Amino acid sequence: MRPLDPRLLRTAAAARTFVVAAAALSVLATVCVVVQAFAIGHAVAPVALDGVDLAAVATPLAALVGAVVLRAALTWFRERLGAQAAVDVVAQLRTRLLEHTSRLPHRWRTRHGAEVTTLATRGLDDLVPYVTGYLPQLLLTAILTPLTLLVVLRLDLVSGLVVAATLPLIPVFMWLVGVTTQRWSEQRLEALAAQGSQLLDLLAGLTTLRALGREVGPGVRVRRLGEAYRTTTMQTLRVAFLSSAVLELLASLSVALVAVEIGMRLVYDRIDLATGLTVLILAPEIYQPLRQVGAQFHASTNGLTAVQRVFAVLDEPLPADGERAVPAWDRLVVSGLAVAADDRGYLAPADLDAVIEPGRVTALAGASGAGKTTTAMALLRLQPPDAGTLVLEHDGERTDLADVASAAWWAQAAWVPQRVVTSGGTVRSHALGGASGPDAEARLVQAAEATGLAHVVADLPLGWATPLAAEAGGLSSGLSVGQTHRLELTRALVRGARLVVADEPTAHLAPGDEQEVVAALRAVADAGAAVVVVAHRPGTLAAADVVVQVRSSAPAEVAA
């Protein structure tokens, strides 16, 4: 895992700005550290050697005050900027991630949607400690450590060399410890993960065990697993803590060496006290950022993993878009349509032929998993076919649907999902769908009459002004599932959609409600739209003009 992925800087502008700002702050912080050390050294030395009074060391004291105040101000700024940058970086990545995901093929989303949702909500939040903690610390290490070392080298070559010699030992030893224990650690971590999930599995099953009267006994297993988990964790930690122990040991030993070596040279007057004290104060500062960067890295690995996952999603190619306008069409010919069910190694649908015509209700039937919804998505240009074509025909003129601009195609299509989620407004505003003017009003009245929504509205106490739920998952208040579908179909009619695709609009409906929705579908077809409906129920299938059997290429037993 790279500590600073250049892709992160490319993708999130906020990260770029913050890195530059944090680098500038680090340079200033280095200046403060050096000034502070000089000030203390030059304040203590004359007093220790000559017993001068406060007035004589007023200059270094003033410098010390300045350095402390400036350092505090820099810290203040760094915290403020870090918190802001963290929110912004997360926001920018999330927006990119979700926008990209919403444009990917339907089947990819079905398969990875839950993963993306987790990543966008919880996963990316783990990036906050990376941005606020690790990133500035990394920059501080990259700037303060070498700059301060240069200052020490300039002040006192011997001490500088001691530090310069021990400093590279830290990464070398940490690397050595890491390499020699890697295999062992990996095994431990695997065992740890296994024990952890066993334990959680047992805990998660407690309610089930109680329901079966079998809860007595596993308590012992919980204890045993807990103890085993502890043992394995301790074995892992004994090694894992080694590398930081090496760091700590080398850092404090180096400071000790510097102190002794300065002391010995002071005795022979090879160095003055002020310089000696300055170097003594600076030496631990050189190691300080190194010691912290490791701890911060630990806290940000989850965030870095999340970023890598975001990039993996962004690397998914978007389906190609066409450029042509939608031609006049009176037939949508589907031939040999196939979409890979990529995780299961077969096609669903496989080799599907169908003709969709305006004015007709076409039902897509088939076993679950056969690819009915995927076929619907292909008709809507939301799922590129892996094989086969979708061709718009008119008077012998043929246009491949893939060459048509998707936005233009969507402008004359409507999609009615199984579960309609409304986003506020009223029944009226929803049915109008943004259309306005007397013309739209007339269309609304006509459409509502055709789909039967008019009767539904007549029974509502607030009529057309009935408010709709605005939050996610909130169904339209007071409307049943069947009524909501009639509302959606009315909306499609008002929009003047030429292709209306509905996903199981009659599932979970009482027979009476089913007939009403079927009638609404028929009304939409009569108004001149090509209606495609994914259907299971015999009542709905019987009402369709054409029933297209969708089949997958899966072996029979897998499909069952």
Place this chain on the structure above:
Amino acid sequence: MSVVEPGAQLLPEPAGLPPAAAVTTGVRADLRALRPVLAMLGLRRAVLARAVALGSLTLAASVALSGTAAWLIVRAAQMPPVMYLNVAAVGVRTFGILRGVSRYLERLATHDAALAGVAELRTQLYERLSAGRTEELARLRRGDLLARTGADVDDVGDVVIRALVPAGVSVVVGLGSVVLIACFSVPSALVLLACLAVTAVVVPALAGRADSRAETVRVASRAEVATATEALVSRAAELAVGGGRPDALAALEAAHTQARDGERLAARPLAWSAATAVLAVGASVLGALLVAVPAVGSGALTATELAVVVLVPLAAFEATAPLPAAAAQLRRSAQAARRISALLAATDSAARPGVVRDSVAPDGVAPDAAPEALDPLATTLQPPGLHARGLVCGWPGGEACTAPLDLDLTGGSLAVVGPSGTGKTTLLLTLAGMLAPVGGAVRVDGVDPHGMRGPERAAHVALTAEDAHVFGTSVLENIRVARGDVAREEALELLDAVGLRAWVEALPDGLDTVVGPETISGGERRRLLVARALASPAPLLLLDEPAEHLPDDVAQALVRDLLALGRHERSVVVVTHHVAAVEAADAVVTLGHAVPAGAAATGAAPGAASAAPAPAASEA
């Protein structure tokens, strides 16, 4: 006596969050919340003391390294014979090594103590949950149960590593440094004490305020972000075709703006906290100089002591550095502890069925209105079998969800149907004794199932909930969850009975294949759960939606087979929405409707079952 307010939720809110009023801030409140749960960690004083001692040794070595180095350098500048410096030179290096080694030992000791505590707490929690009342367990979603026993327990353990031990170390080392300095100069020691106090109190307090502000803000913006995310991912098709994508992205942007404003507000005290820490260190050095320099002039302090007094503070502040993080951890752990305590209080409560029953009066039905209905249970309708009189089901603290029911089931089968939300699952949980009846009474083989524990329950009734857990172990062990001594042959027969024979034979290790989310589909999972239920020794089987996720025809056949089981030695109650299959049941209860369909006459002969609304039933 709890009062059910009008409009109270049917289902109680998940026990995940403590009521807002209970979340009081402040270290003292946090410690109070932690105490009972910390006691369950079973930490030994000696173990904690060892960790604090090792941690203090680490930082003491650090302070000593600074002090000795300062002394050494200033003493050297006075050019004494080298032999006078040898002890200090050795001391400096020793402290350098000691610091590294003791830090390593301290981390191991702290983690070991915390892990031992976590294992102990988890076991105790498991045992108390498995012995306590079942209501809370039944209402808890699996994710919440895992969060309580998994992440929350770990969070409580972390308080040892990140708060208790560092706080102990900072007190020991901070005061130790002050005492050390006081040996040379009392005023300097007072300056150091004041500055340390600032970093130990003001800095963590500010950080804590930022932390709680940020949390409030994040809860709000997280919900907005989740809504926008859900829309863009799950409703992508709708948004693309309907042209709603820009709106959804705008909603996401609005959520981000809200988060940004919130973080800006929260970051303010955090920035002040960090800046104050820097100022405190600077002030202590400066203060030491201002006090000590004149003291050297007056001869009260020697030159070497001056160096020690000025340089030691720089190292001493290492002790208070982890305190802001410790305060944050304390808050987090206290919240976890509150959730654990709330869960334990709900399950440990000594309330018995009768008390719970009396506490909630469903609309129009006085629970004590039908004492005569209880009498037959005690006398005429003796075991075996399932009998209920005037049974009203509901969640504790919530409204009743069913009208009063009379049930008699002896070696027969009963189907429970009805639209979702009419209390089918609640009824089943009540029959299983996982919930206390809100009104009326239920007996299984003459015993109130609500008091049953462990083997006693297993001998009478077995419930398979809709979300029953499939354990991450082999197929065979999953069946043995119901009864430990199921033989391989018997397991295969049971799997055969639910149509899983071919599936299990196709598995790489057959019965010994470990089941995971990848090896088992939704339908197979259901059938495995049914096979497990069949393995149970209980004469009464209760199954909630056993045919969910199965193709229609398969589902109907399975429900029919299960209901037919009732013809043999067993009683079966099946909750299902496969209405077509329920004709195989001896009796049907339709919830959400006034008159049960297919109700048989009362009076139970062996092999017969009946279900009827109780006379006291209020028409819905």
